[in-house]
Amino acid sequence: MSPLGAQCEVSFVVNGEARSVLAYPMERLLDLLRRQLGLTGAKEGCGEGECGSCAVLLDGALVNSCLIPVLQAQGSKIVTIEGLAQGSQLHALQQTFLDCGGAQCGICTPGILMAACHLLNTKPQPTLDDIKEGLSGNLCRCTGYSQICEAVAEAASHGDDG
């Protein structure tokens, strides 16, 4: 099939930095982040919005970046796992995931951290049910989810989501 779409310029702010890239409008945000911007923290698990391993924040909303055509991210503010820590200072969630053993192979972990971050942004004092619901779109095939939920509860109990 002959090329139909032309590349277009897409501008957004990624992890606080203004970026402008040439891309096909239907290119998936996930591919653009990983290939053009070198942000390989977001992972491709299922590629169909079921597993959450590609989750990022788009204008503050948790989204699966595998389901976003880049044109729909035009002008947005994106936060990926690479933007969670402030320099060498880990985000509270990253620290509690380490402390509680909330990661094993690590494929799902960036997405789970972004989902947990979104949860604490919207609900700073979540119940266990809130945590389970907030992470329900993120699948982990290594562990149970107990340590992961503990890590989120622990971060929330510090009352520090940033």
Add this chain to the structure above:
Amino acid sequence: MRSDPAEYELVAPGSLTKVVSLLAEQPGAWLPIAGGTDVMVQYASGKLAAHRLVSLWNLPELRHIEVSDSEVSIGAGCTYADLRAHKVIELEFPLLTTAARWTGGIANQNRGTLGGNIVNASPAADSLPALLVYEPELIIVSARGERRVRYVDFHIGYKKTLLAVDELIRAVCVTRGLTGYTSYARKVGARNAQAISKVCMAALGRLASGVVDDIRIAVGSVAPVPLRLLETEHSVRGEAIDPALVSRAAEIAVGEIRPIDDIRSTAAYRSAVVRNLVTEFLQGLIADRQGA
């Protein structure tokens, strides 16, 4: 086989008027895409037939909820997260809030839109039975103007709807003033989150002096379209509710559905579940009467 983005065109005209003009100029040439939770899945797997797409995402004309004295008008581009967050919907149309909570995980609720789900017309969508029982009207827009259609008439076959190629749903309007109803919703699936239902049911019922004054039952995943169980409703409306009526209604419900065997369940299991859910709902009405 993964799709090649170079073979696709996507435009974002930025206003509803511009989108409907485009659809009118080249009818059938453009596939609307809202939050992408269905279209992008087809795209990723190389199964998207359309190669020219027009974005509806975040069009301001489609992304607001208007409350008047008589109705709530929900813009078709409102997401499930928007629905969940709306207090009037939660108070007066709680089955919509419940269904929004059941639809995918949080990330998909932040992108999936009510209008997109209606047009995608999956018989398994959790929100559609909930919509059916509230008997909404859809406002359909095109360059030719607007028309209102009853939602119950909208799904005309498996993934077939009343929408013409140049039309979009602009809003979904539900009538306010429902009082005294018992609401019921159940999703039966492999797990609560993310899993598509084997059967989902939404129902409203109201008794007056022990007699069924109004009843509305809708079920997903048991027919080519989201289905109102009109014969079942007819069999109990105006009747005094008792255990015999409940078992008769449950049998009529099983006769009314057209379930199939597929990857998620079997026709036999779906029939058994519908029998049980109709029974549970109607028994709940009896319990409410005794509690009142």
